[in-house]
Amino acid sequence: MSQETPETPIDVAHLAGLARLALDNDASAQVAADLQSIMAMIDAMRAVDTDTVLPLSHPLDAVVRLRSDVVTESPDPQHFQRHAPATADQYYLVPRVVE
Amino acid sequence: MKDFSTLRGMSAGLAQGDFSSVELTQDHIARIQTEDTHLNSFITVSAEAALEQAAAADKLRAGGDTRPTLGLPFAHKDIFCTDGILTTAGSKMLSNFVAPYDATVVGNMAAAGMVSVGKTNMDEFAMGSSNETSYFGSVSNPWDRQRVPGGSSGGSAAAVAAGLVAAATGTDTGGSIRQPASLCGITGLKPTYGRISRYGMIAFASSLDQAGPMTRDAEDAALMLSVMAGFDPKDSTSAQRDDAWLGKMTTDGIAELDQPLTIGLPEEYFQAGEHMLAIEAAKLELEKLGHSLKPVSLPHTQAAVPVYYVLASAEASTNLSRYDGVRFGHRCDNPQSLQDLYERSREEGFGPEVKRRILPGTYTLSVGYFDAYYLKAQKIRRLIAEDFDNAFTDVDLLLTPTAPTPAFKKNQLTDDPVAMYQQDLYTVPTSLAGLPAMSIPCGFSQGLPMGMQLIAPAFREDLPLALAAQFQRHTDWHLRRPGQDL
Numbered sequence: 175m176s177q178e179t180p181e182t183p184i185d186v187a188h189l190a191g192l193a194r195l196a197l198d199n200d201a202s203a204q205v206a207a208d209l210q211s212i213m214a215m216i217d218a219m220r221a222v223d224t225d226t227v228l229p230l231s232h233p234l235d236a237v238v239r240l241r242s243d244v245v246t247e248s249p250d251p252q253h254f255q256r257h258a259p260a261t262a263d264q265y266y267l268v269p270r271v272v273e
Numbered sequence: 274m275k276d277f278s279t280l281r282g283m284s285a286g287l288a289q290g291d292f293s294s295v296e297l298t299q300d301h302i303a304r305i306q307t308e309d310t311h312l313n314s315f316i317t318v319s320a321e322a323a324l325e326q327a328a329a330a331d332k333l334r335a336g337g338d339t340r341p342t343l344g345l346p347f348a349h350k351d352i353f354c355t356d357g358i359l360t361t362a363g364s365k366m367l368s369n370f371v372a373p374y375d376a377t378v379v380g381n382m383a384a385a386g387m388v389s390v391g392k393t394n395m396d397e398f399a400m401g402s403s404n405e406t407s408y409f410g411s412v413s414n415p416w417d418r419q420r421v422p423g424g425s426s427g428g429s430a431a432a433v434a435a436g437l438v439a440a441a442t443g444t445d446t447g448g449s450i451r452q453p454a455s456l457c458g459i460t461g462l463k464p465t466y467g468r469i470s471r472y473g474m475i476a477f478a479s480s481l482d483q484a485g486p487m488t489r490d491a492e493d494a495a496l497m498l499s500v501m502a503g504f505d506p507k508d509s510t511s512a513q514r515d516d517a518w519l520g521k522m523t524t525d526g527i528a529e530l531d532q533p534l535t536i537g538l539p540e541e542y543f544q545a546g547e548h549m550l551a552i553e554a555a556k557l558e559l560e561k562l563g564h565s566l567k568p569v570s571l572p573h574t575q576a577a578v579p580v581y582y583v584l585a586s587a588e589a590s591t592n593l594s595r596y597d598g599v600r601f602g603h604r605c606d607n608p609q610s611l612q613d614l615y616e617r618s619r620e621e622g623f624g625p626e627v628k629r630r631i632l633p634g635t636y637t638l639s640v641g642y643f644d645a646y647y648l649k650a651q652k653i654r655r656l657i658a659e660d661f662d663n664a665f666t667d668v669d670l671l672l673t674p675t676a677p678t679p680a681f682k683k684n685q686l687t688d689d690p691v692a693m694y695q696q697d698l699y700t701v702p703t704s705l706a707g708l709p710a711m712s713i714p715c716g717f718s719q720g721l722p723m724g725m726q727l728i729a730p731a732f733r734e735d736l737p738l739a740l741a742a743q744f745q746r747h748t749d750w751h752l753r754r755p756g757q758d759l
Contacts, residue, residue, distance in 0.1 A: 184636060193590060193635040194597070195628060196616035205632065208690055212582065212633050215691045216646070219579035222653050229651030230658060233466045233480060233707025234731055238509045254373050259604035266599050269608050 184209055277301070280439050280493040281526070284341045287334065294334070294344025294388060298327035301346045301390050305437050312413045314422075314432040316351045317359045318391040326388040333386060341523060342500055343386035348441040350429050351392035352399060353379050353484075354473040362475045363395040363407040363425075366602045366622030376473025377505045378442060378484055385500045393441055394428030397624045398593065399449055399477040401425050402696035405687055406626040413683075414457060415755040416721055420680040423453030423696075429487045430457040434755060440488045440497050444474060446481045447581050448676075448700025451712040454487055455675035455724025458714045460741065460751060461487045462494045465731045466707035467512030469498075470505030478588035479510075481581075481704050490751050491713065491741035492526055498734060499523040518735045527735075527742040533562075534740060537569035537668030542699055544677070551716025551723040552674050555744070559672070562743060567668055571660040574702055576653050578694060581701040583637050583650035589627075590634030596622060629690055658706040661728070670736055671728040673699050675712040679721035703728050711737040714750040722753070 186206045190197045197205060232238065251264045260267035276282050277300065286292055302320045309315050323346065330344035354360050354372035356379075361367045375383070382389065396406040404412040404427025412427045414420040415435040422431040426443030430453035433441055443450040445463035454461025462485045469484040476482060486497030499522045505511040518528065536559060543549065556566055598604035598618025605621055608614035623631070637646035664671060677698050686693040703710040708731055712724040727737035745751050 186632070189632055189635055189639070192639060193631050194594075194612075194615040194619055195623070195631065196613075196620040205628065208629050209632050209636070211691050212629070212694075213636070215694070216579045216583055216633070216637075219576045219583070219650065219653055220645075222573065222576050222656065224649060224652035224656070227652040227655055229648055230655035231480060231651055232510070233654075233658065233705060235658075236467070236510070236512075239511075241506065241509075249373075255600075256373065257370060257601045259598060259601075268599055268611050269614055271611050 184213065278436060278439055279489050280345050280347070280496055283345055283439065287344050288339065294327040294330040295324060297344065298323050298346050298388050298390065301438060305390065308435060309432070309437060311418060312415060312431050312435055313410050314394055314412050314428040314435070314437065315348070315391045316361055316363070316394050316409050316428070319358050319389065322358060323388050323390045326383065330386045330388060338386070340386055342496065344388060346388045346390050346438060347382070347497075348391050348393050348429065348432055348438045349379065349389050350395055350426050350442050350444055352395060352444050352475045353442060354475070355379050355389070355392070359392065360475070361409065362399070363397040363409060364622065364627070365408040365624065366596050368408060368603070370601060372473070374473060377470035377507060378501050379473065381500055381503065387500065390438060393426070393432055396425035396427065397627050398475065398589070399425040399444055399446055400589070400626050400630055402448070402452055402693055403681070403683075403686065404428065404453070405683065406624055408624060411683060414680045416458065417680065420682055420721070421456070423456035423676070423680065425449040426487060427453045430454055430459055430461070433457070433459045433487050433489060436754065440486060440493055442484060442497075442501065443487045444482060444484045445704065446477045446585060447697045447704050450485045450487060451700050451710060451724070451726060452676045452696060454712040456680040456722070458722025458724075458750070458753060459487060460490055460494050460711070460713050461485065462498060462711045462734065462738070463703070463709065464498060464502065464734050465512070465709045467510050468514070468709070468732070468734070469501045470503070470508040470511050472505055472507040476592040478585040479592060480588060481585060490745050491738050494711070495522040495527045495738050512732070514732060516732065516735070527738050530739045530743055534564045534669040534736070535667070536564050536566050537664050537671045538566055539569050539571045539574065539664070539671055539673055541571055541574035542673035548679055548718035548723060549674060551718060552725055555715040555725050556672070558744065558748060562747060566672075569664045569668060569671070571664060571702065573653060573656045573660050577657055577702040577705060578698060580650040580653045580657065581697065581705060582633065582694060583646050584654065584705070586630045586634035587638050587647050588634070590631045590638065593623070593627065593631055598622070654705050657702050661706045661708060665730045670740060673726045673728065675699060675724035675726040679718045679723055699726060707731060709734045709737065711741055713741045713744065714753070716750055
């Protein structure tokens with residue numbers, strides 16, 4: 175698996191597919207240009223030597239607290255589904271996936 | 274005319290019986306309804322709910338409740354979930370979303386008896402430095418309506434600067450409290466990561482997001498902080514702290530500094546320019562107050578913006594995957610398949626800047642690029658945090674400009690995202706290190722306010738607050754108002 179950054183232009187259509195974003199042809203040229211300039215700005219960080227540095231995921235290097243896996247509240251599904259686009263019998267409705 | 278310009282001032286008036294919370298709230302709502310047409314700083318004005326809260330506060334006061342926060346009007350950034358009131362995050366995606374629960378911050382403010390008059394405008398999902406990415410239209414800077422108020426908490430900043438409210442909540446991922454505070458001439462505090470619960474605060478980048486107060490002065494920022502902060506079991510990154518000074522601020526205000534401070538000046542943050550004269554004058558003022566200034570270096574500063582845009586975009590692309598048109602939020606018409614439902618709902622629901630951030634985030638997290646980008650950025654994040662640790666072995670606080678420029682014109686930077694991202698130059702390093710930082714007004718450049726940033730070690734918000742309060746006792750930059758002679 176390559177860890178190199180690409181020499182070739184980014185495949186915006188593939189990326190949009192991964193991000194589940196429909197991009198029309200008119201928009202994708204501008205999106206590609208913006209993405210290239212953002213990635214060029216980001217590539218400046220590659221100059222920093224990080225060979226012996228550990229990654230930092232929490233800004234204060236703290237460990238995320240765990241809690242007991244117990245029920246603390248029992249939400250009312252009707253309350254939570256008030257703004258769902260389409261529901262039936264407490265299920266969320268989407269287009270049929272399996273015919 | 275009654276002085277409703279600060280929370281402390283209104284608190285005194287309420288305590289003396291000069292006016293009731295209902296009168297105060299009615300006055301606020303009337304002013305917002307007439308004056309905000311020029312600014313667009315509010316997305317929702319919740320008059321009915323506010324007047325109910327105010328009436329409840331007046332009833333408590335009549336029963337002997339003397340809490341200083343009781344009955345004080347303020348506004349929430351429209352990123353905090355409010356049960357029964359619209360919460361949009363400035364997005365078409367959530368333009369009809371009424372949250373089924375309150376954010377912890379919303380609950381904390383209500384429990385303190387404070388009255389939320391509405392929800393302020395913001396860049397879409399807090400992505401922006403100019404408040405121009407909001408689905409609900411851009412916000413104008415009260416100092417010059419042709420200019421931006423900064424972002425992403427631009428609505429909160431403009432509302433406070435214009436005197437529509439004395440205080441508002443904000444959130445800051447890479448500078449979204451501090452930069453608009455600087456551009457609008459108000460006081461803004463981004464507390465330490467973990468100080469204030471993120472529960473119910475719509476997520477942008479979870480390892481960076483932090484809520485904080487936006488006010489006229491340091492005293493009000495302290496009052497707001499003391500109400501907003503606190504451990505929350507519902508946020509797994511909420512810090513368990515027992516800082517006695519924090520609770521005392523509610524009743525006693527900010528304690529005076531007991532000794533002069535050594536203030537570091539990071540050489541990487543000071544560039545030549547006419548607009549930097551205000552910062553130079555502030556340095557002299559701090560020396561006059563007995564503090565000593567010392568040059569320091571934060572050598573990885575230049576890498577902070579690229580690192581931030583890797584980490585924040587990656588976390589955003591993950592956080593925003595929940596908006597899929599299924600359970601809540603925008604859904605496209607007549608989806609032909611589940612894939613079509615996802616793709617068109619997201620395409621229609623998200624604005625250009627949000628998509629502009631989702632794509633690099635998706636890219637840097639995709640197979641083959643994770644180590645080169647995400648992991649690399651996390652490593653530099655550690656170097657940036659260590660730069661601050663090293664600096665704080667020699668100094669108590671750091672002083673920098675908050676933003677590289679005063680408020681810029683609307684549309685000036687919208688076509689150049691990378692230039693817009695440079696607005697975050699002085700604010701993102703602190704965000705990456707999780708440190709508290711505050712912007713306070715320190716002068717003007719060509720009629721536009723300038724802010725200076727005070728950065729402290731983790732969980733030492735008391736230091737910048739105390740220094741800011743002292744500075745504000747000896748200067749009047751924070752008292753200047755748009756429309757008055759400077």
